[in-house]
Amino acid sequence: MSVLVTGGTGYIGSHTCVDFIEKGKEVIILDNLSNSKEEVVGFIEQITGIRPKFYNIDLLDREGVKRVFDENDIDTVIHFAGLKAVGESVAKPIEYYHNNITGTLNLIFEMRDHDCFKLVFSSSATVYGKPETVPIKEDFPLSTTNPYGTTKLYIERILTDLCVADDRFSVVLLRYFNPIGAHDSALIGDNPNGIPNNLMPYVTRVAKGTLPHLNVFGNDYDTCDGTGVRDFIHVLDLAAGHYAALKALEKSGVSIYNLGTGNGYSVLQLIDAFERVNNIKIPYQITDRRPGDIAECYADASKAERELGWKAVHTLDEMCASAWKFESSIK
């Protein structure tokens, strides 16, 4: 039996493929390469010694998705594929709803038609909106502030309704906090197209000299130093969280887990750590707050530890070192 990884050539998907292959799983990747490159399949092979089967297929192409299920014996799907840029989702809501929601509907139709009932879905801490307190627990109220977040929340509801209607399904909703860092080989990592929206890829490009300085979005939040606080989690820990989540697929219905470290670090603390670990100065300017940002967001990750036996183990220093090693290796 194989595991289908949608979005498997992307940032988190590629690290998860490596983790699964190293733990003995047979992995099949489906990706339309809208935000990744096919060479990643070769990098996964270089790291693990095994080349996963790869389909360049769009989830919106239902016939294509059907073919993947027809040609393989898939019993579990890890579903990463989706568009994820918050700002772009405000400008292109229809594209985001269509890609993320229709893509997921096509996937679950084909899963059902092929007797495949186990699904792990990439959700996000964005579904907690503006939380009233931190750390955030899985049962906190849900809301969203942009179409990207709304696609995550709607998909969570669709998958929950599916499990109510059909008890053959088991679904795990993983709410990620802020993944950063890269594989030790520096072959795979976070390499967004254009100017990065997220903090770490922006920092690494400033370190490389591709961008002149970092803009720190506000230093007047009610936090330790006034800058935003986030739960940065090493992508290797996040990948391992997917493997741990397979345990929760043994029972039917929906299970929900936060995947974070449980620790918050501010933007300035992250810059400090990056400078110290890599011995590189990151010039920055304080600018206005970014619309939609919240002061503090970090997880209570104790449910995943209690029920899945999973806990993030990598430090912020390791995240900063591996992120820079990856960026500096990109030609």
Ligand code: NAD
């Ligand atoms: P990514 O863009 O690197 O990977 C997503 C992959 O999905 C890409 O390779 C892209 O080509 C593919 N894809 C997109 N639409 C597709 C479609 N219609 N058909 C087939 N393939 C398609 O992003 P990532 O950072 O690896 O994120 C993976 C998942 O985790 C996404 O669903 C994202 O929303 C979610 N997530 C990411 C973060 C983060 O900070 N990176 C945080 C929370 C949740």
Ligand code: UFG
């Ligand atoms: N920041 C800067 N300058 C930048 C980029 C970011 O100061 O150039 C700050 C932000 O203001 C925020 C922190 O760095 O305080 C983290 O910002 P990111 O854009 O890296 O991450 P977010 O927490 O805003 O959001 C990310 C993903 C979302 C996901 C969420 C989950 O972009 O899709 O994590 O927690 F939902």
